[in-house]
Amino acid sequence: MATILPGGRAASAPLVGHGTEPTMFEMSAPGRTAFQLRTTGVPATPLSDLVPSAHLNPDVVPIAEVSERDLVGHFTRLSHRQFSVDLGMYPLGSCTMKYNPKFCDAVAADPGFNSVHPGAPASLTQGWLELLAQVEERLCAVTGMSAATLQPAAGAAGELTGLLLMRAYHSDNGNARTRILIPDSAHGTNPASVTLGGYQVTTIPSNDRGLVDLDKLKAALGPDVAGIMLTNPNTLGLFEEEITEIAAAVHDVGGLLYYDGANLNAILGVVRPGDMGFDIVHMNLHKTFATPHGGGGPGAGPVAVSSRLVDFLPGPRATRLADGTFDWVTPSKSIGRVHGWHGNALVLARALAYINVHGGDGLTRVAQHAVLNANWLRQRLAATLPAAYDRVCMHECVLTATPLKTKYGVRGLDVAKALLEEGFHSPTVYFPLIVEEALMFEPTETESLQTLEALAQAVERIAQRAMDDPESLHHAPQTTPVSRVDEARAARHLIPTEDAANR
Ligand SMILES: Cc1ncc(COP(=O)(O)O)c(C=O)c1O
Structure with a gap:
């Protein structure tokens, strides 16, 4: 039976058309609650006995009071009004909204994975550490890099991490440098990350083929250039054919190459950013390796680096030790943490499931x-x-x-x-x-x-x-x-x- 709301609206209003779904607060009725465990004979513990008084807010926080039935109906109705990758084709360029196989979710839903506290000691979480070490190894194999941090929570967080790595590397060599080159076709997060990383942006125009103009790039290079950020294929969906010349020119002035991995789906198992000359690579696991994303869902933006940057990686990293066990190890010149814990671990578990089930040849396909x-x-x-x-x-x-x-x-x-x-x-x-x-x-x-x-x-x-x-x-x-x-x-x-x- 429909719940009649103030104003006469029903919570089970038809889905089609333009009828608005009531908010939880409009559905709220005093004293209504979701399912509760029967506690007959067990005296209820007052909240003040469980929560230290310093954490108890004396003001009444407005919380909607709804039944489980209303709650489930509300979110189910909202989900039916939404377009999603499960519903149909979602050709949102640059975002790689591919259908996400359900077996990846099944892996991530395993209680053995999702009920472990990230602060649990390494001696009790060897399985998780091995999984994380395997993710790192697979991602390095895909990108042609030496080691990776799994901490960044999304691509943009990976970009900032990469820029902090560039800064740490150059500072270690005596001069942090001041400028980062970015093509004019770049995604908006690139210049934003450069600014957050404390560098200035120099924009490189594209040529009439939609590629980086090599002559203009060379003219912009100098000893103050810390590096370049590129995605290949670029945001026009075109492969940067002169990538090895670009890499050589940037390396010649002592700069580093950052690979924005948003477009990794295009080259998976075919060519590796490391072979193109990149030094730092972020991957959007939520795009390439099938985790549902969008609407603020959790992502993962691991950053893989070439050998000269490994010591600067964020830590701690789940590390395979010589005796075959695993432990948390922080690199010697680490830039520190870029995430509260070890990254969005269940997104990493999904990615490993996806990679392992496809195998190398499957990823190429x-x-x-x-x-x-x-x-x-x-x-x-x-x-x-x-x-x-x-x-x-x-x-x-x-x-x-x-x-x-x-x-x-x-x-x-x-x-x-x-x-x-x-x-x-x-x-x-x-x-x-x-x-x-x-x-x-x-x-x-x-x-x-x-x-x-x-x-x-x-x-x-x-x-x-x-x-x-x-x-x-x-x-x-x-x-x-x-x-x-x-x-x-x-x-x-x-x-x-x-x-x-x-x-
Ligand atoms: C080319 C490019 N770079 C970076 C990003 C940022 O990635 P994220 O949304 O995971 O932060 C995106 C996102 O769409 C992108 O398309």
């Missing part, structure tokens, strides 16, 4: 299929949304909606929003910044030919709508629980309080 799918889609959509750079791409293709904008006033954002009505998640829009009306599709290896064809036909239907009724596209999506919102306003005037609905 992941990259090959991801690249094949992106190129198939690029070719299939060429007449509707042309590629920004008309060449073979890697695991993602950057297309442009400029023809639709010029002819019908329909923008990339309109196409992306209309795709939601068609049952597909939107691609990434307006990134990289150097492409006008950019739509970046990353189909990933997990989508079938039939799904790619269905996506292509959906884009074609939208292009037809642009001709017939362009105005309707400016208001898309209309069939989703939430229709078009003013995204800038939503971000700038966020009201993150329980009474937001009353404001």
